[in-house]
Amino acid sequence: MECRKTKEQTAYPIFYDVEPTNVRSQSGAVGKAFAKQEYEEILGWNRLVPIKVNILGWRIYHNWMPLRTNLVNKGIDVPSVLCPFCLNSEESSDHVFGACGVAARVWNNICKWLDLPLILDFSVLGILIWLDTLSVNSKKQKLIHGIILSAWWIIWWARNEVVFQPEVSRKDLIFDSLRIYSFSWITNRDGKNTISWTEWLKNPLLVM
Incomplete structure (x- = not known):
């Protein structure tokens, strides 16, 4: 405030x-x-990713997304409140962006890729608390934060494909898409970053 x-x-x-x-x-x-x-304050604004990605992260954090449970709470009729990824749980921010099996695999892959401790609480707040507790310097934390925001963006993109274009759904490619998009966004916005694509795929934290 x-x-x-x-x-x-x-x-x-x-x-x-x-x-x-x-x-x-x-x-x-x-x-x-x-x-x-x-x-x-940890969510903050990250200059390493586009404005649209920052805005989406802010909306996710405050539960302002047009998710099925939110639409129902506003009195809007929807055919189902179930998560379009798994069809097992209600579609809330904490579920679709973290706890759902599809999203959880993305977060586990990120931890393995960056050689970081596994996330134990997949809620939106839990992911930010995990970020805050990492033993890394501020530059690495900012990079990881950018990757988290990018992951939320790609998960939302994949979710919308499942809902509106199920015939072309690529939910199994979320992690690969994340690494591609985050590399493009982050390297193009950090003038001092000379990391190569090969280094990025291996682990960008190793060269920072």
């Missing part, structure tokens, strides 16, 4: 109908709200 940045004031959310113990221990819905407020 602006008051936190310009006047160094502290802003706290107000909760109704919550247990006092949740407020004292910052657990449950209260803890989740405080964590979300804190990790807004």
